[in-house]
Amino acid sequence: MKQLDINLMHPVEQINVIIGRIYKSGMTTTSGGNISIRDKNGDIWITPSGVDKGSLTMKDIMQVKQDGTIIGLHKPSSELPFHRAIYESRPELTAIIHAHPPALVAFSITGIVPDTKIVPQAHNICGDIGFAPYGTPGSEELGEKIAFEFQDKRYKAVIMENHGVVLGGTDMMDAYQRFETLEFCCRTIINAKRLGSVNYLSDNQVLQYVNHLPSNVSH
Template sequence: MKVEKLEPSEQLCNIMSRIYDSKLTTVSGGNLSLKDQEGNIWVTPSGGDKGRYEVSDILKILPDGNIEGTKKPSVETGIHRSILADRPEFKAVVHAHPAGLVAISLLRELPETMIIPQVANSVKNIRLAAYGCPGSEELRRNVAEEFKDNQQTNVAILENHGAFVASQIGLRDAFGIFKDLDFSIRIQAKAQTIGGKRPNLISKEQLEHYNNALLPKVETFNQVEISEQEMRLREQICDFCDRAYRRDLFTQNIGVISARLNDDSFLITESGADNAQLTVNEVVKVQGMTVEAGKVPSKSFMLHKIIYDENPNINAIIMAAPEDAMVFAITDLEYDLKTIPECYIVLREDIAKFPFGATIDKQMELAQYFKQKSPVAIIENDCYICTGNSIFNAFDKLEVVEFSAAAVINARLLGGHLKPINKSQVKEIKDKFNIF
C-alpha cells in the first residue's frame, strides 16, 4: 500500500523507519510531522527507538493546541508547528541529521543543488539557519524565520545540526527530497576530494530544456489479461527495484528499470513510483506506440523503446545514479575499467560519457552506442544506463559499476598512484573470456 493511503500515525512510523534504515539518522535522532485535512498536526515523540516506532507512540496536536498521546512531544515540535503555521501550503516536515547534511552544516555553507536534476527540481531556495541550542526558542525562531521570510524555501540547513525539509505534497515527498539532497551532498564531497575542484553543474538553461522536453503523444490500450510470463517479469522488476533501493543503488525517486516482454512490447516502472515499495500495479506495459491505460510510464520510456528496437539482444535496461559512480558523472574524471579483472569482464570496453540531456536529444546515438560499444553509458549529471540480456545481467553491471567506482575512490583516499591492469593483462582477459 502507498504511504499516502496509510493513517497519519502509520505514515510517521513508516517514514521514520525508512530514515533510520537508510542510515540517515541515529536510533535517537530526528523528528517528523504531518498535517491532516482537519488541521491536526501529528508528530513523533521525544526519544524512543527511531527504527521501531509504534502507532501508539505518535502524538496528535489539535488546532487548539491540546495534545493527544501518551508520550512527550519531540523537543523540536515547536519548529514543526511554526513552519506548518507560517506556510499553510505545507503538509509535512522532516528533520534529521544525516552525514551529508551535517557535513555541510559544519562548514556553515549551502550545498550545490544543480548537480542532478532531481535535486535541482525539488530543492527551492535553500537557506542556512543560524545556530541555536536544540529545543530552544532561539533555534525555533531561527529556523521558522527562514521559511516565513522566504516564501519559496522548502529546505533549511541548520548550522552545526542537520536540516528541515517541508513538502506541499506529503510526508513521503518530504522524505524523498531529504534523502536525495543528502545523497547529492555526499557525491559533491567525494567529487571535490577526488577531483580536486568543485563538480560540474547543470545550467539553468539545460535544466529548463530537460524539464520541458515533451513526450510524444501515445494512444492507450486496456490491459485485459496478464499472462504468467508478464506477471513473473513484473514481479522481477519489483524485486530488483527493491534490491536496488536496499543496496543504495536507487533512491526513492531516482532509478528506472525496464524489461523486454516480446519484440513489440516491454515493461517499465511508472513515473513517480516509490522505488522502495514498488508494486506490480506500478509497472507499465508499453506495446508498440501505445501505453497501458491509466498509467504514466517513466519519462525515459521512449529512450528505452528506441534502445530495444535497435538492439534485439538487449532485454533489460536500468537507469540509476549510484553514489560513488556518480562522482565520475559530475567531474571530468575518466571511469577506468582496467582496475580489477571482474570490472573489465563484466563491463567490456571503456564507458563513454554523454552530455546532460542526451537521454532526450541523443536517443538514437545512445541506441547505436549500445550496439557497438560498452553495455554501459554515463550521462553527465544524470545517471548511468546499464543494459543486459536480462534484468539480472543489467543489475550485475550496475553493481559492478558502483563497487568498482567505490574501490577507485577508496584507493585514491589511501594515497599513492593507482596501478591499473596493463595492456598485456587486458589482452589476456580478452582472449580468455572472448571479449572482442
C-alpha cells in the same frame, strides 16, 4: 511503495513508515530527528521525545491538537516549536522531516549550503536551499530562525547550522523524496571533490530539463 499508497494511510502509519526508512538507511540516530504531518483539521501528528527511533511503533506517535491538547503515550518531540512555526509560515506544507544525515550534517557544520545543480533531476526535486543560523535545539528561538527561512517560498529545505536539516512537503512522500535526494547530493558532492572540481549545471541547463518534463510531472 507507491506515493498513492502512503497518502491513503493514516498519519500515524505514514510517520511510522518514513521514520523507519530514515533510521534503517542510517540517516538519523537513535535519539535524533523528528517528523510530523499536519492533517486537514490542523492537528499535528509527530514523533515522540525520548523514544528509540529504531523501535517506534504507531502507538508511539503523538497527536497535538490545534488548541494545544496533547494525546498519546509520551511527550511530543522537543522540537515541536519549529514544526508549528513552519506550518504557520507555509500553509501549503503538510509534512516536515528533520534529521541528521551524515553528509548533510557535514555541510551544516562547515556553514556551506549545497548546490543541488549537479544533475537536473536533483535540483528539480530539492530546489534552492536555505540556511538557518544556530539556535538551541527545542527552543522557540530555533523555531523562529527556521520559520524565517521558510518564509522565502523558494525554500522547502533548510540547513540548520551545526545541527542538521529540515524539509517540508505538500505530503509526506514529497518531503521524503526531497530529504533523500538532498542527502544524495551532499554525498555526491563530497565524493566528487575528492576526484577534482565539481562541474555544476547552469540555470539554463536546469530550466531546459524542467521545460522538457511531461505536463503531469511536478515542476
